[in-house]
Amino acid sequence: MSEIFGIPTQALFGQLLIGLINGSFYALLSLGLAVIFGLLNIINFAHGAQYMMGAFCAWFLLKKLGLSYWWALVLGPIIVGATGVVIERFMLSKLYKLDHLYGFLLTFGLALVIQGLFRHEFGSTGLPYAIPKSLEGGQNLGFMFLPNYRAWVIAASLTVCLGTWFMIEKTKLGSYLRAATENRELVQAFGINVPRMITLTYGFGVALGAFAGVMAAPIYSVSPLMGGDLIIVVFAVVVIGGMGSIMGSIVTGFVLGILEGLTKVFYPEASNIVIFVVMAIVLMIKPAGLFGTQR
Amino acid sequence: MAEQPLLAIEALNAYYGRAQALEDVNVEITGGSTSVIGRNGMGKTTLCNAIVGLPPARITGSIRDQGKELVGLASYKVAKLGIGYVPQGRRLFPSLSVDEHLRMVASRGGAKRWTVDRAYELFPRLQERKRNGGAQLSGGEQQMLAIGRILRTGATLLLLDEPTEGLAPVIVQQIGSTIRKLKDEGLTILLVEQNLRFAQTVADRHYVLESGRVIDMIPSAELDANMQKVHEYLGV
Numbered sequence: 134m135s136e137i138f139g140i141p142t143q144a145l146f147g148q149l150l151i152g153l154i155n156g157s158f159y160a161l162l163s164l165g166l167a168v169i170f171g172l173l174n175i176i177n178f179a180h181g182a183q184y185m186m187g188a189f190c191a192w193f194l195l196k197k198l199g200l201s202y203w204w205a206l207v208l209g210p211i212i213v214g215a216t217g218v219v220i221e222r223f224m225l226s227k228l229y230k231l232d233h234l235y236g237f238l239l240t241f242g243l244a245l246v247i248q249g250l251f252r253h254e255f256g257s258t259g260l261p262y263a264i265p266k267s268l269e270g271g272q273n274l275g276f277m278f279l280p281n282y283r284a285w286v287i288a289a290s291l292t293v294c295l296g297t298w299f300m301i302e303k304t305k306l307g308s309y310l311r312a313a314t315e316n317r318e319l320v321q322a323f324g325i326n327v328p329r330m331i332t333l334t335y336g337f338g339v340a341l342g343a344f345a346g347v348m349a350a351p352i353y354s355v356s357p358l359m360g361g362d363l364i365i366v367v368f369a370v371v372v373i374g375g376m377g378s379i380m381g382s383i384v385t386g387f388v389l390g391i392l393e394g395l396t397k398v399f400y401p402e403a404s405n406i407v408i409f410v411v412m413a414i415v416l417m418i419k420p421a422g423l424f425g426t427q428r
Numbered sequence: 429m430a431e432q433p434l435l436a437i438e439a440l441n442a443y444y445g446r447a448q449a450l451e452d453v454n455v456e457i458t459g460g461s462t463s464v465i466g467r468n469g470m471g472k473t474t475l476c477n478a479i480v481g482l483p484p485a486r487i488t489g490s491i492r493d494q495g496k497e498l499v500g501l502a503s504y505k506v507a508k509l510g511i512g513y514v515p516q517g518r519r520l521f522p523s524l525s526v527d528e529h530l531r532m533v534a535s536r537g538g539a540k541r542w543t544v545d546r547a548y549e550l551f552p553r554l555q556e557r558k559r560n561g562g563a564q565l566s567g568g569e570q571q572m573l574a575i576g577r578i579l580r581t582g583a584t585l586l587l588l589d590e591p592t593e594g595l596a597p598v599i600v601q602q603i604g605s606t607i608r609k610l611k612d613e614g615l616t617i618l619l620v621e622q623n624l625r626f627a628q629t630v631a632d633r634h635y636v637l638e639s640g641r642v643i644d645m646i647p648s649a650e651l652d653a654n655m656q657k658v659h660e661y662l663g664v
Contacts (some may be wrong), residue, residue, distance in 0.1 A: 308532040312521045319519050322480045323533040324507030324581050 140398055146277040148394040154283055154352065156390020157290035158345050162367040163374060163382035164294055165341035168301070171314045171377040172334045175225065175236035181364030182247040183339045186213045187346020188355045189251065192262055202265035202351070209347040210340035217339030221332045244361070251357035259354030286348050293344065294383045301379055310334065314377070369412045375425020385423065432494060433458050434585060434616055435479070435511075440489035442474050442640075449474040449485055450640045457585070461607070461617040463627040466637035467662060472620045473516055475637070476589045479618075480513045481506045493585075512583025516590045518570040520562030527558045529573055534580045547576040550606065568599035575606065585616040592626050604629050624662060636661045 137145055162184060169177045177183075190212055191205035200208065220243065228235045264282045271280040301307035313320040313327055321327040346360070353359055367386075374385030389408050397404040415423060435457040442450035450471045455464065466472050478487050481503035491498040493509050507513075520529060530544050548555040551572040557565060565573060571591055578586060588607070592600045600623075607630045611617055621627040627634060628651060636644040638661060646654050 305528075305531055308524055308528045311523045312532060315521045315523060316519060318482050318503070319513075319515065321503045322482055322507055322513045322515075323578070324504050325533070326502075326504050328502075 138399075142276050145398055148398045149391060150277070150279065150283060150394075151397070152391040152394020153287050153387070154390070155393060156387040157287050158349060158363065158386075159367055159370045159390050160294050160383050160386025161290050161345040161348075162342055162363070163370045163386050164297060164379065165338040165345075166367065166371050167374070167377050167379055167382040168297070168341070169335055169338035170371075171379075172310060172317075172331055173221075173225070173229075173236070174233050175240065176233075176368075177335075177338065178237060178241040178364075179220070179244040179247065180240075180339075180342050180367070181360030181362075182244040183213055183217065183342040183360070184346040184349070184363065185251065185357060185360035186216070186247065187343030188262070188350040188353075188359060189255075189346075190343065191347045191350045192260055192355045195262070202347075205347045205350075206344070210344045213343030213346070214336040214340030218332055218336040220339075221335040225335065226328065226332070248357050248361055255357055257356055257358050259356035259359075262350040262355050264351040282351060286352065289348060290345075293341070294386075297341070298379050298383060366408055369408050371422075373408075373412050373415045373422055375422025378422065378424035378426075381422060381424025433492075434494060435618070436490075436492045437475075437479070438490045438492075440475075440478060440487065440491065442471070442478055442485040442487050444485055448640060450478065453489070453637075453640070453642050455635055455642060457616060457618055459616050461611050461619065461631045462633055462635070463619040463621055463631035464635045464637050464642075465621050465624055465627050465662065467622055470637045471640040472622075472637060473589055474640075476513065476515070476587055476620055479506070479587060480511060482513075507581060507583070510582065510584040511587060512578035512581050512585065513587045514571075514574045514578050514589060514591060516593060518567075518574040520565070520570055520573060522561055522563035524562055525559050526554055526562070526565070526573055529562060529577050530554075530580055533577055534582075541582060542576075542579040544580070547579060550579075550609075551576055567595050568602070571595065571599070571603055572606075575603075575610075579610075583615075585618065586610065587618050587620070589620045590622065591619070592621065592623050600626060622662070624658065634658075 136142065162180060166177055166180055169175060187209045190209040191202065194200040194205045194208060195202070224239055225236055228239060268282040268285050271278055272284070301310055309320065309325060309330060313325070313330060317327055349359065370385050370389055371382060373389065374381030389411065392411070393404055393407055396407040433456040437453055437455040440450055440453040441448065453475065455462070464472060464475065474485050477483070478485060479491055479498065481498065481501055487499050489499065493511065496509065498506050524532065527544070530547050553569055554572055554576060557569060562570070562573070591603055595603065604626060607617060607619070611630070617630065619627055619631055628648060631648060633645060633647045634651065635642050636646070636658070643661065644657070646658065651658065
């Protein structure tokens with residue numbers, strides 16, 4: 134039993150694992166986008182750049198301050214999230230009275246500026262970031278070799294995704310968020326400081342992106358363009374899952390990652406476009422996305 | 429204590445673009461229960477939104493809550509002063525359960541005075557529907573929840589915008605007795621209605637709003653003597 138459908142199991146599981154890893158990042162990033170879109174109604178085009186900033190944050194903390202990966206995992210999201218808070222407070226918040234397209238344009242412009250600045254400073258070849266000592270090595274599962282760090286990424290992403298889902302769907306804090314997503318003005322009339330909530334929500338969504346960035350640093354090299362490449366696929370994931378749907382973005386992220394991995398095994402030529410083909414089909418059948426509701 | 433009004437609306441104007449929706453409105457609320465009656469489109473909801481600081485109208489003039497100016501204040505700050513808004517059409521949140529509605533808006537003071545259990549005591553029907561979503565309730569249940577929700581914020585002045593709209597007569601009576609009960613507990617009520625017969629059973633005095641102006645104020649006791657006039661105002 135070393136072949137399934139004529140494919141060596143090693144290759145099959147190897148690609149499945151890569152799919153799961155990619156899916157972990159898709160899920161985290163599209164979740165951040167969904168949280169932001171739900172409340173702010175803005176498609177945060179700077180998300181890829183913020184993910185990249187998370188990775189650079191990890192690199193900086195290690196190189197300049199000698200702080201380990203584990204510190205970066207905590208500090209990266211906080212630092213990048215704080216820049217998100219500043220962006221919301223001083224830029225995005227001025228645009229809510231205008232068409233949502235302006236918010237989209239602003240974040241798109243910011244993404245270009247941020248990426249440009251980092252490329253100017255670091256070039257685009259990428260900087261190495263080592264896997265933390267405690268997660269080096271791997272497990273031989275018999276049918277495949279599972280690197281510890283990759284197992285950790287999948288577990289951490291799942292935990293953070295489900296934790297976020299729980300917070301939004303099952304806690305009081307989340308009920309504010311859901312209520313404000315449905316009727317922002319009215320929630321404010323109940324004595325809740327909605328502008329502050331919007332600021333923090335944007336910061337949180339950005340922090341999720343940065344968290345993904347820190348986790349990506351040891352897997353992909355730390356480069357100014359790492360987010361720009363990824364974010365296009367993530368937007369497709371968001372559209373397939375349904376704009377603003379929390380569970381939709383998590384499930385779709387993982388499933389599409391796996392689908393992409395499997396495509397690499399069975400029909401490698403299509404692996405780069407399979408997600409976009411799925412997107413086209415979903416949009417034809419269910420324009421609001423698999424988990425979305427028409428607004 | 430000197431008769432300082434709890435809520436004093438003075439020379440209030442509201443505009444939507446260039447159209448004026450309220451013109452020189454003066455209303456004084458000194459406690460008990462006050463109604464503002466008027467037909468559809470006379471500016472009732474605009475008045476409510478102006479008090480709680482909600483868009484979209486542009487407001488000039490003054491609304492003072494025990495001396496504190498509300499015009500220009502963010503609506504969450506107005507709410508913190510103890511003004512609770514039950515909007516027209518209830519406006520529940522479809523994705524929140526009954527229980528979540530009651531838990532989310534609680535302020536510290538409000539949660540003490542109106543525990544979730546007490547809200548359920550006031551509206552036993554809601555307890556049975558605790559896990560249901562806001563969109564799965566009947567009109568009457570929605571109204572009960574909208575009132576229960578606002579009590580939990582600790583509001584002392586309730587602003588009720590057409591609470592009887594679209595409800596069966598039996599339910600209207602229930603809502604009426606609930607409002608009277610709240611009044612007896614010392615809450616101040618501002619009721620905005622087009623249903624005069626209902627307003628008569630809960631309010632002590634009635635301001636008549638027509639085309640954005642207050643054209644009369646009639647205490648409940650004098651209402652019967654002025655019925656002819658009032659019917660003319662309301663066009664019934």
